[in-house]
Amino acid sequence: MKDEIKIQTLHLFPILDKMLIELLKSLTEEEWNAQTIAKLWKVKDVASHLLDGNLRSLSTSRDGYFGEKPENINSYQDLVAFLNHLNATWTNATKRLSPQVLTNLLEITGNEYFEHLQTLNPYDNSVFSVAWAGQETSQNWFHIAREYTEKFLHQQQIRDAVGKPGIMTKELYYPFLDTFMYAFPYTFSDVSAEIRTVVSLKVSTDIGGLWSIIKTDDSWIVSKDDNLDANCQVTIDPNTAWKLFSKSWKPEQVFDTVEIIGDRTLGEQTLKMIAVMA
Secondary structure (H helix, E strand, O other): OOOOOOOHHHHHHHHHHHHHHHHHOOHHHHHHOOOOOOOOOOOHHHHHHHHHHHHHHHHHOOOOOOOOOOOOOOOHHHHHHHHHHHHHHHHHHHHHHOOOHHHHHHHHHHHHHHHHHHHOOOOOEOOOOOOHHHOOOEEEEHHHHHHHHHHHHHHHHHHHOOOOOOOOOOOHHHHHEEEEEEEHHOOOOOOOOOOEEEEEEEEOOOEEEEEEEEEOOEEEEEEHHHHHHHHOOEEOOHHHHHHHHHOOOOHHHHHOOOOEEEEEHHHHHHHHHOOOOO
């Protein structure tokens, strides 16, 4: 029996892409050059990175072409350094492209990428695993959900920079957050605790939710049971959550805005969760 698709995101790609194109077409020259929360990138750089995501994914997943391959990757940090190098060389090279060209290419490649994703068997192994969740192999449905988080995150970075809200809704934000929570147990993989220890993470307001991890004999497992007796519960608002768990903000920056009830050591570990390659 095949596993269920735990997070449905594929149907949201056209919605998110359409909103991105409308957003980019509305930007002024000043807004294209606005600084984002991603310290090295302005709005135009983030748009360029989104284009790179479409093109690189089409090349690898659809066409089986991997181009520049990593060498001497012996650790997670080696992989992160390689990806950071790819990102930097791409955004530097595309500084010569106009906003109009970037927008047009995003519209074309976004459609092509969505068409490709629809051809994937959701239960087959994906071309890349989701390393930030601690997986060595991942099924396509989770790969697609990870790609959704990339598209959501970077569009939200642009909207945050130019003060144009629009995608912090239950329909679009909750699947993003639900996917990020696969990093929750991995964050505790080296944390010792008694069996049945429960750590809960609540993202407030009606667009958030409640997730818990439970210690078993040899791992931590995720649960959405809202009747668990938690040893620690962390409550965080949606805006802080996306910035913190994408490593845009550091844990020490949010201590005054989050609530930790119970074991503070477990709570502070929760704030170290990162659901991007960083």
